[in-house]
Amino acid sequence: FKKHxxxxxxxxxxxxxxxxxxxxxxxxxxxxxxxxQGKFQIELLEGLIGGAATDxxxxxxxxxTLEMADSCDAVLLAAVGGPKYDxxxxxxRPERALLGIREHLGAFANLRxxxxxxxxxxxxxxxxxxxxxxxLMVVRELTGGIYFGKPRGIxxxxxxxxxxNTETYTEPEIERVARVAFDLAxxxxxxxxxxDKANVLESSVLWREVVIRVxxxxxxxxxxxxxxxxxxxxxxxxxxxFDVIVTGNLFGxxxxxxxxxxxxxxxxLASASIGGKTGLYEPIHGSAPDIAGKNIANPMAMxxxxxxxxxxxxxxxxxxxxxxxxxSSVLAQGFRTADIAQVKGQVLGTREMGEKIIREY
Amino acid sequence: FKKHxxxxxxxxxxxxxxxxxxxxxxxxxxxxxxxxQGKFQIELLEGLIGGAATDxxxxxxxxxTLEMADSCDAVLLAAVGGPKYDxxxxxxRPERALLGIREHLGAFANLRxxxxxxxxxxxxxxxxxxxxxxxLMVVRELTGGIYFGKPRGIxxxxxxxxxxNTETYTEPEIERVARVAFDLAxxxxxxxxxxDKANVLESSVLWREVVIRVxxxxxxxxxxxxxxxxxxxxxxxxxxxFDVIVTGNLFGxxxxxxxxxxxxxxxxLASASIGGKTGLYEPIHGSAPDIAGKNIANPMAMxxxxxxxxxxxxxxxxxxxxxxxxxSSVLAQGFRTADIAQVKGQVLGTREMGEKIIREY
Ligand SMILES: CC(C)[C@H](C(=O)O)[C@@H](O)C(=O)O
Ligand SMILES: CC(C)[C@H](C(=O)O)[C@@H](O)C(=O)O
Numbered sequence: 265f266k267k268h269x270x271x272x273x274x275x276x277x278x279x280x281x282x283x284x285x286x287x288x289x290x291x292x293x294x295x296x297x298x299x300x301q302g303k304f305q306i307e308l309l310e311g312l313i314g315g316a317a318t319d320x321x322x323x324x325x326x327x328x329t330l331e332m333a334d335s336c337d338a339v340l341l342a343a344v345g346g347p348k349y350d351x352x353x354x355x356x357r358p359e360r361a362l363l364g365i366r367e368h369l370g371a372f373a374n375l376r377x378x379x380x381x382x383x384x385x386x387x388x389x390x391x392x393x394x395x396x397x398x399x400l401m402v403v404r405e406l407t408g409g410i411y412f413g414k415p416r417g418i419x420x421x422x423x424x425x426x427x428x429n430t431e432t433y434t435e436p437e438i439e440r441v442a443r444v445a446f447d448l449a450x451x452x453x454x455x456x457x458x459x460d461k462a463n464v465l466e467s468s469v470l471w472r473e474v475v476i477r478v479x480x481x482x483x484x485x486x487x488x489x490x491x492x493x494x495x496x497x498x499x500x501x502x503x504x505x506f507d508v509i510v511t512g513n514l515f516g517x518x519x520x521x522x523x524x525x526x527x528x529x530x531x532x533l534a535s536a537s538i539g540g541k542t543g544l545y546e547p548i549h550g551s552a553p554d555i556a557g558k559n560i561a562n563p564m565a566m567x568x569x570x571x572x573x574x575x576x577x578x579x580x581x582x583x584x585x586x587x588x589x590x591x592s593s594v595l596a597q598g599f600r601t602a603d604i605a606q607v608k609g610q611v612l613g614t615r616e617m618g619e620k621i622i623r624e625y
Numbered sequence: 626f627k628k629h630x631x632x633x634x635x636x637x638x639x640x641x642x643x644x645x646x647x648x649x650x651x652x653x654x655x656x657x658x659x660x661x662q663g664k665f666q667i668e669l670l671e672g673l674i675g676g677a678a679t680d681x682x683x684x685x686x687x688x689x690t691l692e693m694a695d696s697c698d699a700v701l702l703a704a705v706g707g708p709k710y711d712x713x714x715x716x717x718r719p720e721r722a723l724l725g726i727r728e729h730l731g732a733f734a735n736l737r738x739x740x741x742x743x744x745x746x747x748x749x750x751x752x753x754x755x756x757x758x759x760x761l762m763v764v765r766e767l768t769g770g771i772y773f774g775k776p777r778g779i780x781x782x783x784x785x786x787x788x789x790n791t792e793t794y795t796e797p798e799i800e801r802v803a804r805v806a807f808d809l810a811x812x813x814x815x816x817x818x819x820x821d822k823a824n825v826l827e828s829s830v831l832w833r834e835v836v837i838r839v840x841x842x843x844x845x846x847x848x849x850x851x852x853x854x855x856x857x858x859x860x861x862x863x864x865x866x867f868d869v870i871v872t873g874n875l876f877g878x879x880x881x882x883x884x885x886x887x888x889x890x891x892x893x894l895a896s897a898s899i900g901g902k903t904g905l906y907e908p909i910h911g912s913a914p915d916i917a918g919k920n921i922a923n924p925m926a927m928x929x930x931x932x933x934x935x936x937x938x939x940x941x942x943x944x945x946x947x948x949x950x951x952x953s954s955v956l957a958q959g960f961r962t963a964d965i966a967q968v969k970g971q972v973l974g975t976r977e978m979g980e981k982i983i984r985e986y
Contacts, residue, residue: 354830357824359824359825363825389751389752389755389861389862389863390750390751390752390861391750391751391752394750410771410792410825410826411825413789416826416827417827418827418830418831424795424796424797425795425796425831426793426794426795426796426831427792427793427794427795427826427827427828427829427830427831427832428774428791428792428793428827428828429791429792429793429826429827429828430789430790430791430792431771431788431789431790431791431792432787432788432789432790433787433788434785434786434787434788435785435786435787436785461875461878463718463720464720464724464771464772465771465777465788465790466777466778466779466788466789466790467788467789467790468788469715469779469788470779470786470787470788471788492878492879493878493879493881493882494882496857496879496880496882496883496886497882497883497885497886497891498886499883500750500751500861500883500886500887501750501886501889502750514822515879517822517853517854518853518854518857518876518879519857520854521854521855521857521858522857522858522860522861522883524858525857525858525859525861525862526861528862530858
């Protein structure tokens with residue numbers, strides 16, 4: 265049998281801390297699977313990315329990291345960035361590594377669920393009736409649009425500087441991410457909302473046209489269209505109207521962050537970037553440098569990212585659900601990390617929360 | 626003495642209805658001012674825009690409308706658009722008229738307040754403590770960015786179509802809107818948050834650099850910077866952290882709609898587009914074709930747009946406040962239009978609400 269190889273990239277800030285429980289959980293999975301027929305086993309490799317990589321090698325995304333990623337079955341990335349690296353020249357900043365690895369892996373579909381854990385309904389700034397049972401998924405195009413379009417840069421004309429970026433999408437780029445969204449909707453409530461700005465942008469006019477065409481192959485899925493400004497409003501007004509939202513890179517960046525904040529517990533949310541040869545899995549939260557090293561970060565988004573990895577890259581829905589159930593059960597018992605705690609008594613540290621979840625597994 | 630001329634553009638949908646109370650209010654203002662020393666008088670002219678203009682002249686923004694706008698002291702626009710016009714070719718759609726008149730007037734700074742009326746705190750989907758006393762202002766750049774940048778369009782290369790838009794800002798474009806924001810902050814809580822995506826876009830890198838430079842002239846104002854995805858989150862998480870938000874055209878479109886929805890009563894919110902020779906004033910809400918002609922639309926945003934016009938274009942802060950106080954007083958008495966009603970008994974129609982407010986004036 266073949267060991268599944270996962271590249272673990274702890275990165276910066278709270279990244280290394282929230283990675284610890286994942287290593288232990290993988291050991292636990294290996295232990296519990298070793299007796300089984302298929303002899304499913306995971307091997308963890310570790311690589312450098314972000315500020316940690318710049319410190320060690322002078323580059324935020326070393327070639328070795330990309331080579332390891334290519335030879336692995338999936339990549340699990342914690343978080344990158346920190347104030348120390350904010351002053352570096354543009355090309356050396358941790359964000360370049362993030363965009364670089366997404367592009368390298370060709371992970372064009374970024375799945376960002378905003379799901380409310382029933383126990384955490386009070387953590388939201390929205391009224392309980394507005395968000396209870398919220399369960400939506402943003403499918404964000406991740407390797408195109410204004411993030412990568414050319415020309416780009418700052419040019420000088422007659423002594424006046426001008427900043428330029430290019431939003432651009434081709435038909436095949438739109439089509440493939442639309443298919444991911446429609447396929448996903450089939451496993452959910454069969455509804456897709458495509459978000460664009462087709463009343464102003466020609467790139468959105470093409471986006472809408474292609475999504476409508478692809479939809480013909482999915483007559484069992486309902487499709488509607490929404491302008492991005494309206495979508496930003498509707499997420500606040502009536503978030504439960506959404507099932508799957510599909511949109512471009514920039515709109516997806518903005519709307520998925522807004523959607524995840526509706527739950528009030530961003531430390532719980534995982535994301536998957538798929539569509540390339542190798543999937544990339546990340547918590548939605550950032551590197552949170554202000555709380556790094558204090559054993560207070562919430563490791564659950566990272567643990568749930570491992571669940572997504574098992575689901576989408578290793579095809580083990582059963583193990584994914586087992587992890588998700590462990591997390592739910594620990595929440596149901598009243599245990600919390602500081603970011604989601606309403607009452608003081610139940611608060612656990614990063615390590616302790618990790619241990620509780622693994623014990624439930 | 627000179628009569629101040631205002632061009633009224635009723636437009637489409639509920640536009641004509643919410644315009645009625647404005648005409649009556651202007652008569653009332655003229656009556657009450659006719660005895661005063663300065664003999665302040667307003668003359669209302671009326672023009673065509675949007676679908677209504679297309680129906681009458683074949684064009685959404687007739688030359689006559691622009692000529693009238695140029696000769697007036699300010700423009701008050703209700704709303705444009707409707708399903709009937711959605712199928713028109715791109716160049717004839719009502720949105721073109723909106724972008725066209727903004728560009729023609731050079732109204733580069735769009736001021737969009739999100740202010741909570743204390744009586745309407747329950748209309749919001751957010752918890753009362755999160756939004757009570759909310760009072761923020763989005764200053765959105767309105768005549769540049771990806772809305773107007775070139776090249777744009779849909780091109781074909783080797784049989785594959787590609788949609789293209791260009792985000793572009795020059796130093797002077799950024800500088801002038803930043804000054805509007807800093808000047809405004811001086812009349813408020815002296816805090817400006819500049820929103821960009823400088824970790825990805827070079828146009829944002831230039832934006833941030835210029836805002837920092839302009840800020841040197843405003844040492845009494847606090848400036849911070851936020852990425853647009855984080856801003857979309859923070860508006861949900863802790864909206865009261867903001868005073869003035871300054872940002873580009875597209876980000877401003879998205880964030881100002883999100884911010885106004887936080888109040889739960891978008892039918893109350895007015896906007897001002899200034900910076901050109903002639904100011905343009907509009908409710909934030911759209912043309913709401915589904916409720917047009919039923920005498921149920923909320924006329925208050927339109928009436929409050931007239932207040933902004935008096936404040937910014939006609940320099941009559943006193944009259945602006947008098948209108949705003951009339952609206953508040955009618956709300957305090959418990960009167961509501963359907964969109965903001967919590968209890969059935971108090972609901973007034975468009976006309977009746979207009980009359981109540983004018984009686985309070
Ligand atoms: C850090 C930044 C480049 C990144 C993005 O904009 O994609 C982040 O906001 C995200 O959403 O993962
Ligand atoms: C209708 C549309 C073109 C317009 C815009 O995007 O500016 C609208 O959303 C607005 O904000 O006034």
